[in-house]
Amino acid sequence: MPVARLARPAALALSGVLLLTACGSGDSEDSASGTDSGAAVTLDNCGQTVRVESPPKRAVSLNQGTTEIMLSLGLADRMAGTATWTDPVMKGLEKANAKVKRIADNNPSFERVLDADPDFVAASFVSTLGKGGVATREQFEKLGVPAYVSPSDCVGKDNASGGDxxxxxxxxxxxxxxxxxxxxxxxxxxxxxxxxVADLKQRTKKATSGIDASDVTLLYWFANSDSPYMAGCCGAPGVITRTLGAKNVFDDTHEEWPQINWETVADRDPDVLVIGDLTRKSQTAESAKKKIEFLESDPVTKNMTAVKKKRYVLLSGQAMNPTIRTVEGVEQVASALREFGLAG
Known part of the structure; x- marks a missing residue:
């Protein structure tokens, strides 16, 4: 996802994550004292081999998605820094997050990351560890620092096609x-x-139990009122849509976040609008409040079915990205469809 369109907030009930961050003392492999299996690990990651000789002690996470996984795994004491925050930290992880230094709100410089003396770096997006990002994976690896990228941003995805x-x-x-x-x-x-993983699966199963949204059309608006970014068929919003059995009105485009004019949006006339409630201030209509104000006043959009019936679902940026919070998106959209009387 491009730096220009990174953010979006939301609350989440996370008993499973709370359990995970509190766990440790009863595990033979990962006790509260921080001991671990100690084995070297080799991963085939986004077309590159990543070898980590021993469990990291000074990891730096360059995107919020990877940060929240690490925090959910109870690894705050093994993290030397985080960067590129788009939302408030996931509910239940506040105390763990407070223990880790935030080295930048957005992409940090390569030098600033190196100042943290990392022994492992992880990013949610290929662009973060590519040209124009923080630094390339090769730059880190030349210094003996393994660099990992979320598979969800490279498997079955062409990142060289421009945009997202x-x-x-x-x-x-x-x-x-x-x-x-x-x-x-x-x-x-x-x-x-x-x-x-088991907790995420259980939450998804619970959220979708008995739901039938096969007749429901959705539209996902991430940001920008001038030239809005809408979700294409096959990214994280696609996971939410398919899990619920619904249909994305723009599932005929494979672009991750194409910019689509409002006349086309109004013509597709979705039943429900899923909108990003962003905390950043880099583009127009970032917050859900601003988005709704635009939708209800613009002559092209105000007569859309979802607008007239106020069928809005507010999601965080992380829920609309391929992260563990995509499950949060499934939960919140499912709950809204039930509230709207559209869940079958």
């Missing part, structure tokens, strides 16, 4: 679970990883 890239294959939730397992393996806390 395009999906050649629909993203599946398993890619997100795979990232959890990868990071758990890197840090030698595999049991915690499996518990987190």
């Amino acid at each position: 890239g395009a999906r050649t294959k629909a993203l599946g939730i398993d890619a997100i679970y795979g990232e959890v397992r990868d990071l758990a393996e890197v840090f030698g806390v595999e049991e915690r990883g499996e518990r987190l």
Whole structure:
């Protein structure tokens, strides 16, 4: 996802994550004292081999998505820094997050990351560890620092096509679970990883139990009222849509976040608008409040079905990105569809 469109907030009930961050004392592999399996790990990651000789002790997470996985795995004491925040930290992780230094709100410089003396870096987006980002993976690896990228941003995705890239294959939730397992393996806390995955699966199952949204059309608006970014078929919003059995009105485009004019949006006339409630201030209509004000006053949009019936679902940026909070998106959209009487 481009730096220009990074953010979005939301609350989340996370008993499973609370359990994970509090856990440790009863695990043979990952006790509260920070011990771990200690084994070297080799991963095939986004077309590159990443080898981590021993569990990191000074990891730096360059995007909020990877940060929240690490915090959910109870790894705050092994983190030397975080960067590129788009939302308030996930509910339940506030205390853990407060223990880790934030080295930048957005992309930090390469030098600032190196000042943290990292022994491992992780990013949610290929662009973060590419040209024009923080630094390339090769730059880190030349210094002996393994660099990992979330598989959900590269598997079945063309990031060289411009903009936010395009999906050649629909993203599946398993890619997100795979990232959890990868990071758990890197840090030698595999049991915690499996518990987190199991919790995410259980929450998804509970949220979608008995729901039938096969007749419901959705539109996902991330940011910008002048030239709005709407979700294409196959990224994280696609995971939410397919999980609920609904339809995205722009599922005919494989671009991750194409910019689409309002006349076309109004013509598609979705039943429900899923909108990003962003905390940043880099583009027009970032917050949900501003978005709704625009929708209800603009002559092109005010007569849309979802606007007239006020069928709005507010999601965080992280819920609309391929992260563990995509499950939060499933929960919140499912809950809203039930409230709107559209869940079958």
